[in-house]
Amino acid sequence: xxxxxxxxxxxxxxxxxxxxxxxxxxxxxxxxxxxxxxxxxxxxxxxxxxxxxxxxxxxxxxxxxxxxxxxxxxxxxxxxxxxxxxxxxxxxxxxxxxxxxxxxxxxxxxxxxxxxxxxxxxxxxxxxxxxxxxxxxxxxxxxxxxxxxxxxxxxxxxxxxxxxxxxxxxxxxxxxxxxxxxxxxxxxxxxxxxxxxxxxxxxxxxxxxxxxxxxxxxxxxxxxxxxxxxxxxxxxxxxxxxxxxxxxxxxxxxxxxxxxxxxxxxxxxxxxxxxxxxxxxxxxxxxxxxxxxxxxxxxxxxxxxxxxxxxxxxxxxxxxxxxxxxxxxxxxxxxxxxxxxxxxxxxxxxxxxxxxxxxxxxxxxxxxxxxxxxxxx
Numbered sequence: 001x002x003x004x005x006x007x008x009x010x011x012x013x014x015x016x017x018x019x020x021x022x023x024x025x026x027x028x029x030x031x032x033x034x035x036x037x038x039x040x041x042x043x044x045x046x047x048x049x050x051x052x053x054x055x056x057x058x059x060x061x062x063x064x065x066x067x068x069x070x071x072x073x074x075x076x077x078x079x080x081x082x083x084x085x086x087x088x089x090x091x092x093x094x095x096x097x098x099x100x101x102x103x104x105x106x107x108x109x110x111x112x113x114x115x116x117x118x119x120x121x122x123x124x125x126x127x128x129x130x131x132x133x134x135x136x137x138x139x140x141x142x143x144x145x146x147x148x149x150x151x152x153x154x155x156x157x158x159x160x161x162x163x164x165x166x167x168x169x170x171x172x173x174x175x176x177x178x179x180x181x182x183x184x185x186x187x188x189x190x191x192x193x194x195x196x197x198x199x200x201x202x203x204x205x206x207x208x209x210x211x212x213x214x215x216x217x218x219x220x221x222x223x224x225x226x227x228x229x230x231x232x233x234x235x236x237x238x239x240x241x242x243x244x245x246x247x248x249x250x251x252x253x254x255x256x257x258x259x260x261x262x263x264x265x266x267x268x269x270x271x272x273x274x275x276x277x278x279x280x281x282x283x284x285x286x287x288x289x290x291x292x293x294x295x296x297x298x299x300x301x302x303x304x305x306x307x308x309x310x311x312x313x314x315x316x317x318x319x320x321x322x323x324x325x326x327x328x329x330x331x332x333x334x335x336x337x338x339x340x341x342x343x344x345x346x347x348x349x350x351x352x353x354x355x356x357x358x359x360x361x362x363x364x365x366x367x368x369x370x371x372x373x374x375x376x377x
Contacts, residue, residue, distance in 0.1 A: 033086070040082040042124040045111070047071055049079065050121055054108035059092060059100035116170040117366045122163055123317075129156045130324035138324055147276075147331030150224055156325065157227065161202040164269070167367075168205045173212040175365050180296060180374065185265060189213040193264035196221060198250055198285060199271025203231025203243075210235070210243035219263075220245040251277035253284030263288055266295045270370070273299060273342050274326055276335025282354035289377045295356065297347070297373040298364065304343030314369075315341075344371060351375055 022030070044050055052069045053060065062080065066073045080101055083089035088111075090102045103111070111121035133156055137148045150157070178186050189195070192215035197206040200220030210218045220243070222228055231245045253259060266285050275281040285295055300318060302309055309315045322340035331337035338346075344361060351359050356375040364372050 037082060037086040037088070038124050039128050040079060040086075041088065041111075041121065042126075042128045044079055044083070045121045045124055049076070050103060050108065050111045051113050053089070053101070053103035054105075054112040054114070056103075057105065059090075059102040061098060061100055065101065117167055125159055126156075126321060127317075127324070129159055130321065134324050134328070138328060141328055141331070145331070147333070147335060147337065148325075148328035149332050150329055153325060153329075154226075157201065157224070161204055161227075161230075164201070164204040168208055168269075171366055172205055172208055176367075176372075177209070177212075179365055180372075181294065185294065188264065189216045192216050194262055195219070196259075196263045196266045196288065198266060198268045198281075199274070200231060200245060201227045203227075203234055203245060205267065205269055206231065206243060206245070207235055207238065207240065210240050211238065214242055216242065218243040221248045221250065223247065223249055250275065250284045251280035254280050254287050256287070259288040261288065261290050264290055264293050266293070267298070268296070269298045270300070270340075272297055272347075273338045273340050274329050275338070276330055276332055278330075278336055278338055279350050279353060282350055282356075286355040286377060291377060293377050295375040295377070297351070297375065298370050299342075299347060299373065300340050301363075301369060301371045302341045302343045304345040304347075308343070309341065347373060 047069060049065065049069055049071070052065055056064070056068070062073055062077050065071075065080075066076050069076070080089060080091075084091045084101070088103070088107060090104060091099050092102070093099055109115055110118060113119065113122075115121070130153075133153050134148060137152055140146070141148065177189070180186070189209075190213060192213075194217050195209065195213075196219045197203075197209070198221050200206045200222045201224065203220050206218050206220040209216075220228070220231055222231075222245070225247060228245045228247055235243050235245070248259075266289060268285070272278050272281060289295060302312060302315075302318065309319075312318070319341055327337050327339035330339065348359055348361065351373060356377065358376040360374045362372045362374060364370050
């Protein structure tokens with residue numbers, strides 16, 4: 001399978017940088033500049049500035065941008081200074097000397113919301129959000145080893161729901177599910193099967209599947225009452241009768257229970273590495289699958305050993321997200337604290353320990369961040 005265009009661009013930049021090694025002082029200047037640029041880009045993305053400039057598709061004055069974005073001129077002017085100095089936005093001057101600003105189409109292809117699954121702009125919000133809600137708690141964790149409960153991350157989890165909506169709406173139904181089991185899964189879902197989405201959060205993926213496959217029955221499972229209530233409300237507003245959401249601890253499902261052997265298909269989208277008891281959660285999934293059932297675990301494409309991630313194009317970013325969120329929530333109550341970068345090798349080992357005898361690891365179409373671990377009971 002060919003590499004995603006975004007991944008090719010990132011690798012090319014890395015190779016270009018490798019041609020002329022920098023001393024550490026120069027590298028520190030880059031760290032400070034790019035860290036600052038990420039913060040400003042996250043603000044601009046949230047404010048819709050990239051979308052406004054992308055839609056214009058031409059050079060614009062500050063006043064034109066502000067009029068369309070309905071934002072304060074002085075703030076936008078300063079933000080444009082960051083974008084121009086960071087090489088994100090181009091600037092030229094009219095004959096009368098007034099500056100005009102252009103977001104090149106190639107940049108909009110990656111930064112604007114229209115980019116869909118190729119949207120990297122949305123990720124610029126992630127580190128600033130995590131810093132705002134968890135910086136002090138993570139620092140205290142260095143001293144105590146304590147985890148950080150989900151309740152500390154309300155704004156971040158809202159962001160993750162938006163991110164999931166952006167990714168799943170374009171990819172899940174039209175690209176990912178048809179790729180599972182050579183299309184046989186989608187055929188079965190059209191006929192009608194029982195599906196569970198473990199770690200469903202606010203129900204974005206679960207509801208999209210329920211809408212696309214009305215003959216099938218969907219159950220979303222999560223431990224966050226707030227997220228579950230949001231999911232239930234959304235399902236009611238959409239008039240869906242083939243979906244429900246339940247408060248369950250996946251790790252407790254490993255014992256015989258009322259869901260044992262119930263589901264034909266189970267999904268877990270970037271959910272297992274956040275579990276405090278991930279092996280028990282995987283055993284729970286095995287328990288509630290039918291004997292011929294299938295499980296799709298979608299998780300980060302990485303190696304288990306740090307050394308194997310040295311050349312990962314987004315290694316520092318992913319490890320930081322893990323440090324600020326995934327690992328701390330996994331450490332709560334003495335949990336395993338796997339972290340986002342637990343890696344393919346450990347994932348395959350744990351799936352085997354959970355009872356899955358057949359595990360196939362595949363790349364996911366249009367998703368350079370994750371791998372698909374397809375498992376049979």
